[in-house]
Amino acid sequence: DTGVSQNPxxxxxxxxxxxxxxxxxxxxxxxLYWYRQTLGQGPEFLTYFQNEAQLEKSRLxxxxxxxxxxxxxxxxxxxxxxEQGDSAMYLCASVGLAGALDTGELFFGEGSRLTVL
Amino acid sequence: xxxxxxxxxxxxxxxxxxxxxxxVYETRDTTYYLFWxxxxxxGELVFLIRRNxxxxxxxxxxxxxxxxxxxxxxxxxxxTASQVVDSAVYFCALSEGGPMKTSYDKVIFGPGTSLSVxx
Numbered sequence: 086d087t088g089v090s091q092n093p094x095x096x097x098x099x100x101x102x103x104x105x106x107x108x109x110x111x112x113x114x115x116x117l118y119w120y121r122q123t124l125g126q127g128p129e130f131l132t133y134f135q136n137e138a139q140l141e142k143s144r145l146x147x148x149x150x151x152x153x154x155x156x157x158x159x160x161x162x163x164x165x166x167x168e169q170g171d172s173a174m175y176l177c178a179s180v181g182l183a184g185a186l187d188t189g190e191l192f193f194g195e196g197s198r199l200t201v202l
Numbered sequence: 203x204x205x206x207x208x209x210x211x212x213x214x215x216x217x218x219x220x221x222x223x224x225x226v227y228e229t230r231d232t233t234y235y236l237f238w239x240x241x242x243x244x245g246e247l248v249f250l251i252r253r254n255x256x257x258x259x260x261x262x263x264x265x266x267x268x269x270x271x272x273x274x275x276x277x278x279x280x281x282t283a284s285q286v287v288d289s290a291v292y293f294c295a296l297s298e299g300g301p302m303k304t305s306y307d308k309v310i311f312g313p314g315t316s317l318s319v320x321x
Contacts, residue, residue: 118308118309120311126313126314127293127311127312127313127314128247128293128311129311130308130309130310130311133308140307141307141308174245176247178247178309190249190252191237191249191252191309192249193239193246193247193249194246195245195246196245196246
């Protein structure tokens with residue numbers, strides 16, 4: 086399967102614990118996005134990368150959240166000291182941009198569902 | 203700042219009826235991209251279409267059609283002869299052109315419209 090892969094698919098944790106999610110984008114896709122989606126809402130932008138560079142981080146994202154893409158391939162999203170309000174589906178998406186003539190489609194993974202007890 | 207509004211929260215139609223999902227966007231950029239995604243009950247977001255701001259031609263793909271009107275900042279989506287399998291949440295999204303104005307930046311999603319097609 087060459088789609089966007091996210092792990093783990095489901096994480097249950099206790100409040101105050103740290104969690105980390107991993108996203109493996111489609112091979113050679115240079116842009117990677119993280120979103121958060123809660124029930125009944127649209128995906129909420131968190132951050133995105135161009136290769137290993139983090140281009141933007143949502144102002145809504147607290148400093149408990151950090152994302153990395155160290156080698157420009159897979160990415161991790163870490164949440165420290167989790168709170169119940171962090172319970173959501175965390176979505177990763179990737180796209181390959183071919184310069185001026187890019188026709189990139191943003192491909193989404195199946196998401197990682199976080200439940201904070 | 204960019205914003206996407208989908209005023210219809212929920213729509214129910216009877217199978218074979220046509221249905222239009224509305225999308226209104228706000229942006230100060232002249233270069234931007236508009237998207238529609240489908241999220242069926244299984245949860246995975248499925249890409250339907252991407253249009254750039256320089257291409258105002260309407261598009262048809264099978265039972266799906268899209269009407270892009272810059273004058274009203276709208277990018278509406280019509281499903282003709284709806285089917286039960288069309289039941290899903292549909293999201294409209296907007297991305298402003300990136301620094302090079304040739305690729306898109308962060309993609310902002312609207313709140314979605316939940317479509318139920320009743321047999």
